[in-house]
Amino acid sequence: MKITIVMLLLTALTACSVQLAVPAQSDVDRISTKYPGYTLAELNGGKTLFQHTCNRCHKLKNPMSRNEKKWDKIxxxxxxxxxxxxxxxxxxxxxxxxxxxxxxxxxxAK
Ligand code: HEC
Structure with missing residues (x-):
């Protein structure tokens, strides 16, 4: 019984937080034609800003949840x-x- 409650709580907790992929050099390399000179440090900086800004009014949305065209507007x-x-x-x-x-x-990333 106790185990069921713990498991339910864990499920609820994981459901609340978005699992964000850890930025890697391969991400920077993939996007280098679109963003020439973009660095891993800049990518990580963007992630930090995203995490501190985009959860102020609602839960963080996953970057994978919409396409580029949508994000450009949102x-x-x-x-x-x-x-x-x-x-x-x-x-x-x-x-x-x-x-x-x-x-x-x-x-x-696909
Ligand atoms: C000042 C409060 C506020 C902040 C900060 C905020 N949002 Fe929102 N967001 C809203 C509200 C209100 C809605 C629902 C109404 C709407 O869609 O405009 C929303 C809706 C959304 C949606 C769904 C809209 C759609 O058309 O699919 C996405 C995605 C989203 N926000 C992403 C973000 C991201 C990314 C950031 C950080 C850059 C962010 N939000 C920061 C208030 C905020």
Missing amino acids: VPKMIGKLNKKEGKVVIDEKQQDSILRYIITMNS
Whole structure:
């Protein structure tokens, strides 16, 4: 009985958190035609920003959950919402681009 409860709790916990893939050099290499000069450090920076920004109003969405065309529209829209809500620029254009690049890069893994 106790074991069932523990297992239920574990299932609920895993369901809540998005399992994000660990960025690797191969991700950077794959996207190098689209983002020349892009580095693993920049990709990781984008991931950190994504994790701290995109869970402020709802749970993190998985980069794999939508295609590139959708993300190109969604990310600026979300950052617009955030900056408007806070009444100041919380995430500037450079940071927005960093988040978008992270999402698009991970999204391109098949
Ligand atoms: C200021 C609050 C806020 C922040 C911060 C925020 N979102 Fe959202 N997000 C919303 C709201 C509200 C909705 C539902 C309404 C809508 O779709 O516009 C939503 C919906 C979404 C959807 C579903 C929309 C669709 O068309 O499929 C995605 C995907 C999403 N957010 C991704 C993100 C990402 C990525 C970030 C970080 C860049 C982010 N959100 C940051 C408020 C926020």
